[in-house]
Each structure stands twice: as structure tokens, then as C-alpha cells.
Amino acid sequence: MPTKAVIYKAKTRLGSTVMAELLAEVAKPFAAPGGPGIYKEWWLVSVDGTVLDLADTLANEKAYGRPETKTDFKSTFPQARVLGLVECGTHAVFSAVAASCNTSEYDMYPALLADLAKDMLAMADRGFFSYQAWKDSAATGAALLWRMKANSVMPVLEELGDGSYRSAVYPSSKDRAKDTNGIPVRVIEYEVTTAKKDGGEEVSKFRLTTSILDPAAASAEDLADPYARRWEIESSFDELKTHQRGPDNVLRSKIPDGVYQEIYGYLCTHYAIRSLIDTVANEFEEDPMRFSFIRTLRAARRSLAGRPAFSPSQTS
Numbered sequence: 001m002p003t004k005a006v007i008y009k010a011k012t013r014l015g016s017t018v019m020a021e022l023l024a025e026v027a028k029p030f031a032a033p034g035g036p037g038i039y040k041e042w043w044l045v046s047v048d049g050t051v052l053d054l055a056d057t058l059a060n061e062k063a064y065g066r067p068e069t070k071t072d073f074k075s076t077f078p079q080a081r082v083l084g085l086v087e088c089g090t091h092a093v094f095s096a097v098a099a100s101c102n103t104s105e106y107d108m109y110p111a112l113l114a115d116l117a118k119d120m121l122a123m124a125d126r127g128f129f130s131y132q133a134w135k136d137s138a139a140t141g142a143a144l145l146w147r148m149k150a151n152s153v154m155p156v157l158e159e160l161g162d163g164s165y166r167s168a169v170y171p172s173s174k175d176r177a178k179d180t181n182g183i184p185v186r187v188i189e190y191e192v193t194t195a196k197k198d199g200g201e202e203v204s205k206f207r208l209t210t211s212i213l214d215p216a217a218a219s220a221e222d223l224a225d226p227y228a229r230r231w232e233i234e235s236s237f238d239e240l241k242t243h244q245r246g247p248d249n250v251l252r253s254k255i256p257d258g259v260y261q262e263i264y265g266y267l268c269t270h271y272a273i274r275s276l277i278d279t280v281a282n283e284f285e286e287d288p289m290r291f292s293f294i295r296t297l298r299a300a301r302r303s304l305a306g307r308p309a310f311s312p313s314q315t316s
Helices: 004-014 016-025 059-062 107-116 131-138 173-178 220-244 256-283 295-303
Strands: 042-053 079-087 092-100 120-124 143-147 163-170 183-195 201-210
Touching: 004 256, 016 092, 016 201, 016 256, 042 107, 042 220, 059 092, 059 131, 059 256, 079 107, 079 220, 092 220, 107 131, 120 220, 131 143, 131 183, 143 220, 173 295, 183 220, 201 220, 220 256, 220 295, 256 295
Parallel strands: 042 120, 120 143
Antiparallel strands: 042 079, 079 092, 143 201, 163 183, 183 201
């Protein structure tokens, strides 16, 4: 079996770029038509981010930074931020970008635009919206379904039969006042009531903005359900961080390029496992979400853990 030193030298020769290129080349949405990851003609995809703890070295701290604290003490580990596009029906991360933990997810988002396509319904939370981000995302041809902040000004231009209304987003308040440079959108507002541990109820108000302007193509009630599936991205990151990497583990690499290589190595491995699950699920005509990621991961590790067997002819 290869030693730790041999693996380190091989990783150094390989470099980090090839791992990012591998994910970009291989990773694509693969949810089965008619499955839970598809809404009408659109693949359900979500954008969100997470952070990964790094080895505590000066080089990693300089390259990736540390999260701020409210005390005079610095945080325990440097961190890297990862922003990904995840297919909701399979948990597959098919596009990702990594940066310093001090880089906002909003600033990282443009790097993912090239991987949006017209057959996707792209969902995002409140922190991603801006006029420019919406305009650039819509230009990819993807349908959009984004949550808006509660204080967003959304003028009611036309009330629609499904309870939604037509509105527009503008680059500035001056443009809104003059009704110039507006991008037509449709707004869906609803409430979700959840039970609290103390026996009470909590009401959350949602305001979604979509580029699907025709209610006949996707009603307000229909779109509320796909947006709820946006949270599948949290499960995907949990698989990556808690189960695949291991709880409370930091990335091994002590140099920035190694960190970048390791991040994309984890992403490629996660995609491979999710692809395997999807292949088996399709064979048995089952929902891939019914298959255990942890058991599949353990099976993959067992297949790699044994010493390789060589025949006499191979060793002679």
C-alpha cells in the first residue's frame, strides 16, 4: 500500500487545477425524467454555500482567512468557503467554486452562472438577490425561483387568478419611480406554520419571485412545493462534511494549493457516490433519496481498503 509520503508527493505533482477541471468536465445533473428532482420540464437546482475548517497554518490563514469573532481571540481554524449548485432530486453537487471565508456567497455566485441552463429551475435564498444577479441569471435561460427579503419593494402591477401578482425589479429606486429598465417578474406570497418544541406555533412568511410569468405554466401553489425542496442542499453539504469528511475533522492540507485540491477531490468523490446511488436507484425504479448515502460510502471504502491482489505473472 502507498505510504503517506508517497501520496503527498503524488498529490503535489498532480496539483489542484486538474481536480477542479475534473468536476467541471464530469459533473452534470442526472435526475431521471418524471422523478422527484424534476418539476414539469425543469431540473430542480439550488445554490447555497458552506464553510470547511482547514489545517491551522500561516499559509492557509493568509490564503483563506479566519472567521471573525466577538472576542480578542482568533477563531480556532482558518476556513474556506464553498458555493455550489446542487441538484435537489439527487443531492449531486454539479458545479462549485471555492474561496476565502471572507468572500461573500453573493460575490462568488457569478462563477456558477455558466452551469445554469434553460432546462433548470434555479432556486436561491434571500442573500443572492440583486438586480444584476437576477438579470445575469435570467440571461442563462434558466427559470428562476428566488426568495426575496421582507423589505423588498415589489409593486403590484397585475393581480393574477392563482393568488400571485405581476411585478418588476429595477436597478434603483429612481428607475422604479420612472418605470425604466424594469425586468418583469411574478411574485408569490404565502405563510408556513410549523410546530415549536414548547407546543406553540411559528409562522414564517415567504415571498418568492419567479421568472415564470404565466400561472398556467406553473401556479403559485405548485411553485411553493419545489421551493421547499431547496433545502435538500443542506443535506448534500451534511453528507459531504459530516459523513464523507468525518465529524470535527479539518482538511489535511497545510498549503493553500493542497486545500484547493482537497476540496475538489471531496466534491468529485461525493458526485461519484451520488452517481452510483442514482444508477442503482434507476435499475430498481426507486427514488435515489431512499438509498443511504452512509451505507454506500462505507461500501465504497471497503472496496478500496484491502491490499491489491496481484497474480504471479503481474509481479514477475
